[in-house]
Amino acid sequence: MPDKKALIYSYVKKIPKGKIVAYGDVAAMVDMSPRTVGFILSGMNENEMGDVPWHRVVNRQGFISSSKLGPKGILQQQMLEAEGLEIKDFQIINPAKFWFRFN
DNA sequence: AAGGTGACTAACA
């Protein structure tokens, strides 16, 4: 049985390019609180960040919560824009259009 | 080893 951390990564890796998922949705899959999911992603190593599309995980309102982490929020916004999403001031323009749901 | 911390969310007034 993998660590919780690895379990979350395995789900995040399933998110298709150009789609987004809320922390709460991932939390439901791994049976944990949304805060825990966010915190785990915040504690990722660089190696893990290269492996996992963490930038596709945002909060329920379509905001990039990591914007308050400083430079990382900007990076996330740019990466999402590169995948075709419209983002303004760390907010996804039309989130409903991009939500991805796990099975 | 133990405790503080935090990328959230839903419910209530």
Add this chain to the structure above:
DNA sequence: ATGTTAGCCACCT
């Protein structure tokens, strides 16, 4: 409609 409150629990030092 908006603002506030409380629950959440694994990671990092």
